Amino acid sequence: xxxxxxxxxxxxxxxxxxxxxxxxxxxxxxxxxxxxxxxxxxxxxxxxxxxxxxxxxxxxxxxxxxxxxxxxxxxxxxxxxxxxxxxxxxxxxxxxxxxxxxxxxxxxxxxxxxxxxxxxxxxxxxxxxxxxxxxxxxxxxxxxxxxxxxxxxxxxxxxxxxxxxxxxxxxxxxxxxxxxxxxxxxxxxxxxxxxxxxxxxxxxxxxxxxxxxxxxxxxxxxxxxxxxxxxxxxxxxxxxxxxxxxxxxxxxxxxxxxxxxxxxxxxxxxxxxxxxxxxxxxxxxxxxxxxxxxxxxxxxxxxxxxxxxxxxxxxxxxxxxxxxxxxxxxxxxxxxxxxxxxxxxxxxxxxxxxxxxxxxxxxxxxxxxxxxxxxxxxxxxxxxxxxxxxxxxxxx
Numbered sequence: 001x002x003x004x005x006x007x008x009x010x011x012x013x014x015x016x017x018x019x020x021x022x023x024x025x026x027x028x029x030x031x032x033x034x035x036x037x038x039x040x041x042x043x044x045x046x047x048x049x050x051x052x053x054x055x056x057x058x059x060x061x062x063x064x065x066x067x068x069x070x071x072x073x074x075x076x077x078x079x080x081x082x083x084x085x086x087x088x089x090x091x092x093x094x095x096x097x098x099x100x101x102x103x104x105x106x107x108x109x110x111x112x113x114x115x116x117x118x119x120x121x122x123x124x125x126x127x128x129x130x131x132x133x134x135x136x137x138x139x140x141x142x143x144x145x146x147x148x149x150x151x152x153x154x155x156x157x158x159x160x161x162x163x164x165x166x167x168x169x170x171x172x173x174x175x176x177x178x179x180x181x182x183x184x185x186x187x188x189x190x191x192x193x194x195x196x197x198x199x200x201x202x203x204x205x206x207x208x209x210x211x212x213x214x215x216x217x218x219x220x221x222x223x224x225x226x227x228x229x230x231x232x233x234x235x236x237x238x239x240x241x242x243x244x245x246x247x248x249x250x251x252x253x254x255x256x257x258x259x260x261x262x263x264x265x266x267x268x269x270x271x272x273x274x275x276x277x278x279x280x281x282x283x284x285x286x287x288x289x290x291x292x293x294x295x296x297x298x299x300x301x302x303x304x305x306x307x308x309x310x311x312x313x314x315x316x317x318x319x320x321x322x323x324x325x326x327x328x329x330x331x332x333x334x335x336x337x338x339x340x341x342x343x344x345x346x347x348x349x350x351x352x353x354x355x356x357x358x359x360x361x362x363x364x365x366x367x368x369x370x371x372x373x374x375x376x377x378x379x380x381x382x383x384x385x386x387x388x389x390x391x392x393x394x395x396x
Contacts, residue, residue: 002192004250006183013145013175016182017110017168018043020152021082023190024108028057028074028081030067034089035122036172037112041084064089068096068107075105076212078202080156082107086172087114087128094132097165101136101228103212104200106159106166108152109137113274113325114172115360123361124172126274126326130302130334136228138166138235139303141273145170145180147300150252153185156194157242162235163200164228171275172361185250193249232304239301257306258313262288263295268319268350268376271297273335276325276357276364283369292373299335307342314348319380321372325358332389351379354389362393 011019017040021029031041047053057074061067064085071081085093090111100107115125129139140155142148148170155166170176185193201210216224240255247253261281263269270280277298287294297313297320299306314320324333331337336354343349355372358364372392379385 002186002189004189005186006250007186008181008183010179011145011182012039012177012179013142013148013170014039014112014177015043016145016149017084017152017170018047019182019184020149022047022053023185023187024080024153024156024194025055025191025196026082027055027079028059028071030059030061030070030074030081030083032061032064032067032085032089034064034086036114036176037084037086037089037110039176040110040112064092065096068093068100071107071109072096072100072103072105075100075107076103076202077204078197078199080197082109084110084112086112087116090128090132091116094135097132097135097137099213100165102224104163104228104231106156106163106197108155108159108165109167110148110152111167111169112172112176113169121360122172124174124275124325125359125361126169126324129167129169130326132167133303133334136164136232137303138164138232138301140166140168140301141299142168142170142175143275143277143298145175145178145182146252148175149182149184150246150254153190153194154242154246154254158235158238160197161238161242162231164231164235169274174275189249193246236304236306239304254300256309257299257301258309259298259300260313261296261298263297263313263317265293266295266317267293268321268380269295269297269313269317270321270323270369270372271299271335271339272323272325273299273302274325276323279364279366280323280369283366283373286366287370287373292377294373302335302338305338305342310339310342311346311348314343314346314350317350319351319353319376321376322352322354323357324354325364327356327359336389351385353379353385355392356389357392359393368392
């Protein structure tokens, strides 16, 4: 293996995604614009127009539903396929997301988290991606632009190993349009890490013809669903292996589905996903200087859900403050709901409280984390919750 010498570029989160697509040697990109995702497919088009990318079929389509349909067709022929979307566009894809996972196609898509309308919003909110949590897609949440780039490359390798599609998810504007230094990998090293796809099946193998999307009767359908679940379970192992390999090759370890930050002696931790965890880590540093024994647990992979890692964390702390930039109406924050369910039948019983933060892009600051820390400290000292779900940012 050649020595890794990173190529450092100052790019937005969207451009980081586009560079990763280029370096992954994607063969088909289905393109439909929607704010704040549009600059991903624009940058890929620019690469193509400038002759910087070879062997790519760039397919402009008339809707997000058609974009996913195009990726499904391309992937079924054995091609490495990619698209990107946000919010209402992802919602329009919903039907086809089930087709992609049901056909066991390793499509990779970047979703730029954007609040769902109405009212219209173009700002950050995780409800769009989490509303698709039951479609059979793996979901990786990026904290920063570097993780967007790395996440796309790893997603292709993981998806093509377990034959399931994957979303790489970044925050609207906080990442998508904010520039930062990203360490990119020389093409020859990407090629070593991510070789050409070896499809499970292909429609272009005319010596071995197959049918895709046929009727599955009651005697067969059940087993198809079971096999998707078993692939999700296999994905946990593959995520650990690929994340470890990525770290060994390029110095950025992703072997854990939950990244722990200063949790070794923590009384309680903040748990969340995506860019808000950068703010939380900064706050943890400040709070530690003030005497708080507190840490952060960043959930990288929401699907498959990291139950085992959560259990190991929950055994060691008195409380977990779950920060949800999303909400499931009629219930609670979605990460909170998943965490409670994962721990219910275990002997790990920390106090778990849900804080609904940052919906529609509302600012979430270090000062906010401090206030939540004060509340969590009081709860733990008392030994019981004040309320289970706290609409923290609500104007009162």
